Amino acid sequence: MRRFSQVDVFSDEPFRGNPVAVVHDANGLSDEDMARFARWTNLSETTFLLPPVDPTADYRLRIFTPSEELPFAGHPTIGSAHAWLEAGGRSSSATEIVQECGAGLVRLRQGAALAFAAPPLLRSGPVDAEDRQAIARALALEESQVRDLAWIDNGPGWVGVLLEDAAAVLAVRPDWNAFGRWNIGVVGPHPDGAECAVEVRAFCPGVGVAEDPVTGSLNAGIAQWLAGDRLPTSYVAAQGTVLGRTGRVHVDRVGDTVWIGGSATTAISGQVELGR
CATH class of the missing domain: 3.10.310.10 (Diaminopimelate Epimerase; Chain A, domain 1)
Incomplete structure (x- = not known):
């Protein structure tokens, strides 16, 4: 069994934002395991938290829609960082979190609310x-x-x-x-x-x-x-x-x-x- 969170992002009102499904400790899951679960949740995105490959990152994130994997997405980045912190994740920095994903390294600023630094346009x-x-x-x-x-x-x-x-x-x-x-x-x-x-x-x-x-x-x-x-x-x-x-x-x-x-x-x- 793996820890699971569903996080509502971008609204101060309950259930009025955009939900993201987050699977913690996703080591050992295959690409098909992740894609199948994302199809089942039927949310715009489902994410999977993994240990980072890059030593400067705090965690690695894989992001799936019901039909494909994305290199980056915004509300899953904030929702997954929130879930990671809530589960006891700790960054080496008191003010920033570094997420590793298909688009590279994404910085998140901690404060009254989480915020990510937009990656360069492709x-x-x-x-x-x-x-x-x-x-x-x-x-x-x-x-x-x-x-x-x-x-x-x-x-x-x-x-x-x-x-x-x-x-x-x-x-x-x-x-x-x-x-x-x-x-x-x-x-x-x-x-x-x-x-x-x-x-x-x-x-x-x-x-x-x-x-x-x-x-x-x-x-x-x-x-x-x-x-x-x-x-x-x-x-x-x-x-x-x-x-x-x-x-x-x-x-x-x-x-x-x-x-x-x-x-x-x-x-x-x-x-x-x-x-x-």
Whole structure:
């Protein structure tokens, strides 16, 4: 039997964020064991905590969606770090945790809430005309409604779409038949003085999740694209509104480093029998 946690991430309200399933002490599990369990949990991500290979890391994390393994994902990083600390994990630093994952080493800042330093983008820059048209079709939008697009891929393959405002983001009703391979993040500003600076939505049916409730990796990519230019260097993003969630992602850009933080609360804890 292995220790198991299910952690709600990015909301101060119980069961209104994004859950991640975390299996502790995952040594001895095969790739298929992990993939099978991730399919069974049917959450956007399931993670497995392992001893690090890199001596500078505190633990190693493998991240699975119901259909594939990811090199990095945001809310699983915060949720898994929370579960690791709650289980007695101790970092050599009083202020930081170092996670090893498929994307390399990811730093997490400890404080009132955990926050991770966004890894470098694997792909960035403009989207070509053919892809712009395909993305607009997938979102069931006219191209004129799209203010800007950019590749903001830090592992899951994100392309970012900037709309006029938060209301336009909330009004999106994708054409799933036209979606194909895309993982699309949509962002639009709230009015000045609102609780949150932007509204964000994440569409990723290619990895088995039509719309992800609250997405750390996407918000990291958006901040690397827009923070300090068309968005403030520090702000709060709302996500999950259409799904009945109250996701709140705290973004802080310090120089070239983007920190993505938020609440994490263990909702379920127990044991799971895996790897027989």
